[in-house]
Amino acid sequence: MLELIGTLVFAYSGLVVARRKEMDFIGSYSAAFLSAFGGGTLRDLLLDRHPLYWIAHPEQLVIVFVVCVIGSLLLRHMPIRVDGAVLQLADALGLGVFSAAGAALALQSGAPALPAILMGVLTATAGGVLRDVICAEVPQVFRRRSQLYVTCTFTGAALLVVLRIFGVEADAAAAACVVATVLFRLAAIRFDLQLPF
Amino acid sequence: MLELIGTLVFAYSGLVVARRKEMDFIGSYSAAFLSAFGGGTLRDLLLDRHPLYWIAHPEQLVIVFVVCVIGSLLLRHMPIRVDGAVLQLADALGLGVFSAAGAALALQSGAPALPAILMGVLTATAGGVLRDVICAEVPQVFRRRSQLYVTCTFTGAALLVVLRIFGVEADAAAAACVVATVLFRLAAIRFDLQLPF
Amino acid sequence: MLELIGTLVFAYSGLVVARRKEMDFIGSYSAAFLSAFGGGTLRDLLLDRHPLYWIAHPEQLVIVFVVCVIGSLLLRHMPIRVDGAVLQLADALGLGVFSAAGAALALQSGAPALPAILMGVLTATAGGVLRDVICAEVPQVFRRRSQLYVTCTFTGAALLVVLRIFGVEADAAAAACVVATVLFRLAAIRFDLQLPF
Numbered sequence: 001m002l003e004l005i006g007t008l009v010f011a012y013s014g015l016v017v018a019r020r021k022e023m024d025f026i027g028s029y030s031a032a033f034l035s036a037f038g039g040g041t042l043r044d045l046l047l048d049r050h051p052l053y054w055i056a057h058p059e060q061l062v063i064v065f066v067v068c069v070i071g072s073l074l075l076r077h078m079p080i081r082v083d084g085a086v087l088q089l090a091d092a093l094g095l096g097v098f099s100a101a102g103a104a105l106a107l108q109s110g111a112p113a114l115p116a117i118l119m120g121v122l123t124a125t126a127g128g129v130l131r132d133v134i135c136a137e138v139p140q141v142f143r144r145r146s147q148l149y150v151t152c153t154f155t156g157a158a159l160l161v162v163l164r165i166f167g168v169e170a171d172a173a174a175a176a177c178v179v180a181t182v183l184f185r186l187a188a189i190r191f192d193l194q195l196p197f
Numbered sequence: 198m199l200e201l202i203g204t205l206v207f208a209y210s211g212l213v214v215a216r217r218k219e220m221d222f223i224g225s226y227s228a229a230f231l232s233a234f235g236g237g238t239l240r241d242l243l244l245d246r247h248p249l250y251w252i253a254h255p256e257q258l259v260i261v262f263v264v265c266v267i268g269s270l271l272l273r274h275m276p277i278r279v280d281g282a283v284l285q286l287a288d289a290l291g292l293g294v295f296s297a298a299g300a301a302l303a304l305q306s307g308a309p310a311l312p313a314i315l316m317g318v319l320t321a322t323a324g325g326v327l328r329d330v331i332c333a334e335v336p337q338v339f340r341r342r343s344q345l346y347v348t349c350t351f352t353g354a355a356l357l358v359v360l361r362i363f364g365v366e367a368d369a370a371a372a373a374c375v376v377a378t379v380l381f382r383l384a385a386i387r388f389d390l391q392l393p394f
Numbered sequence: 395m396l397e398l399i400g401t402l403v404f405a406y407s408g409l410v411v412a413r414r415k416e417m418d419f420i421g422s423y424s425a426a427f428l429s430a431f432g433g434g435t436l437r438d439l440l441l442d443r444h445p446l447y448w449i450a451h452p453e454q455l456v457i458v459f460v461v462c463v464i465g466s467l468l469l470r471h472m473p474i475r476v477d478g479a480v481l482q483l484a485d486a487l488g489l490g491v492f493s494a495a496g497a498a499l500a501l502q503s504g505a506p507a508l509p510a511i512l513m514g515v516l517t518a519t520a521g522g523v524l525r526d527v528i529c530a531e532v533p534q535v536f537r538r539r540s541q542l543y544v545t546c547t548f549t550g551a552a553l554l555v556v557l558r559i560f561g562v563e564a565d566a567a568a569a570a571c572v573v574a575t576v577l578f579r580l581a582a583i584r585f586d587l588q589l590p591f
Contacts, residue, residue: 018339024392026347027339030326041243046435048444050245051308058311072394111445114452129424129528134326136335138530142412142421150420195418197466215536221589223544224536227523238440247442248505255508269591331523333532 002178003101006094007060011036011067013091014131019075021135029068031131036064038127043102043119047109088189089182095153096181098124100174103157104164113161120157120177125150148188148195156181199375200298203291204257208233208264210288211328216272218332226265228328233261235324240299240316244306285386286379292350293378295321297371300354301361310358317354317374322347345385345392353378396572397495400488401454405430405461407485408525413469415529423462425525430458432521437496437513441503482583483576489547490575492518494568497551498558507555514551514571519544542582542589550575 014035018028037054044052054060102123106116125141132139141149160177164170187193211232215225234251241249251257299320303313322338329336338346357374361367384390408429412422431448438446448454496517500510519535526533535543554571558564581587 021335021339022341023335023339024341024343025394026392027336027341030339045242045439046446046449048245048442051306052243055243055308055312058309061311061315076394109445111449112452114455115449118455133330133527133530134336134339136330136333136530138415138417139421139528142415142417142424142528144416144418144421146418195420197419197470218532218536219538220532220536221538221540222591223589224533224538227536242439245442249440252440252505252509255506258508258512273591330527331533331536333527333530 002093002097004063005090006097007036007063008067009087009090009094010098010127011064012071012087013128015068015071016075017131017135017137019072021137023135025068025072028072029065031134032064032068032071033061034134035127035131036060038130039098039102039123039125040127042126042130043105043123046119046122047106047111049105049109089186092152092182092185093178095124095149095185096156096178098127099153099156099181100160100177103160103177104170104174107161107164113165116161117154117157120160121150121153124153124157124181145194148193149185151195152181152185152188155184199290199294201260202287203294204233204260205264206284206287206291207295207324208261209268209284210325212265212268213272214328214332214334216269218334220332222265222269225269226262228331229261229265229268230258231331232324232328233257235327236295236299236320236322237324239323239327240302240320243316243319244303244308246302246306286383289349289379289382290375292321292346292382293353293375295324296350296353296378297357297374300357300374301367301371304358304361310362313358314351314354317357318347318350321350321354321378342391345390346382348392349378349382349385352381396487396491398457399484400491401430401457402461403481403484403488404492404521405458406465406481407522409462409465410469411525411529411531413466415531417529419462419466422466423459425528426458426462426465427455428528429521429525430454432524433492433496433517433519434521436520436524437499437517440513440516441500441505443499443503483580486546486576486579487572489518489543489579490550490572492521493547493550493575494554494571497554497571498564498568501555501558507559510555511548511551514554515544515547518547518551518575539588542587543579545589546575546578546582549578 011032014032015028018031040053099120103116103120106119111119128141129139140146156177159180160173163173163176208229211229212225215228237250296317300313300317303316325338326336353374356377357370360370360373405426408426409422412425434447493514497510497514500513505513522535523533534540550571553574554567557567557570
């Protein structure tokens, strides 16, 4: 359920960036697909996990397609945007869920602590980076004066890995990761937290 | 034979884009290589098929090299371009062949119908996208007001998958895919077909 | 030891490009990471070698982190750059080492001569290309009027492969590759060697 929310929001973010770049429907679907599955696919390739998520779960491809059709119609006919706060909460949720999934799967594959944390960060953020790359933009999360984003997923993934090392069971550690990531991210938006350099 | 035509044309397209971007011979070869093998390589990585095509068939690397040398000389000394219609037909052929190869190999690897179609699309188009990404351009196939391209490969790959599901044998299904993709693509160019949105 | 120098210099080059692009610390670390490990990671994925280098050696991630912290402080508070000649020598060393590692591992994985040479080139240069791609720039090594760079790694890797074919043992062939690459690269800088086209 949480993963679905993450997929939906990330796909929608791909759509929005693609439309801003004047891409057509094919480009929009590609950007949405990369946003939603890019991070997880890269993680699976790096960890040598097969078959890939969207090959094993083709219904996810349909979901992203539906997001693109509905989203495209909305963006054309409704200048009114969906309430920003709702989107930001959903995006933070997606961030937390993907971060937890990435770190947990990496640990499961036998990766040491630090690479496992990195894999959580990568799962949560690489989709957005790939989206920006095919749109020929400097990735959003790397730009200065942006509010903490990668740092939040890092904190969440690190919490999960530490908890797992101390013997906390998988579900509890994942839940802690999601909660920590979401709270940290919302705080970063609310209080405009940025990296000092 | 058909695959060779596809490789040659895709390599040449990489060369042309690289030269337009003022790249030197190394950049041109890289762009040609990515155009010709990028889609197939990505497909093989996603399906976990090893060794990769150009590792198993090193003579292909030589072919792309020869295309680059001859093509570079042609582009410098002959402002006269090769007839556009011939190139478009060859490109459409490449599109069809790669689309058929991608979808067929995905089915063979046990992928469900929808991911298999996507793999056909990806095999045919990812090379061009990677070429445009290293040239720091918004990928051509995603730009608005471009004639149907991805849609043609999708149609061809979908036809192949449906025919295979209904028990048509591999070669016939592949042939149908190539013919459908080529005809659709040529029609798109001739009648300036575009996505409505 | 040589590999460590390569990693350090390549990471630093990522940092410098990221800072020029006004990226924050996260972006800088990502660019440094891609510069240092991008080539090797791509090589391992293409050759299907797992686990990846930085998953098996997490201390390398810490080293790149330290490079970024110290490098960021240096770049901010010291307009004085590290002596260019030292950096160029170190970069040439990194080029040689990565080129040798890539070609040797490819041969070991059973790749034929030509793909093995290409894998050496790719290991040495793909990190810089990926760095430039996430910075939304046309990759440096592809630009015209740049001094020979890829050509040097190609020469080094080709030398290694040829020596191995003639039965020279691994360490000697690797040493020859490093020396040839470094000398060729330094000569290219000194005498401003460029591709004629």
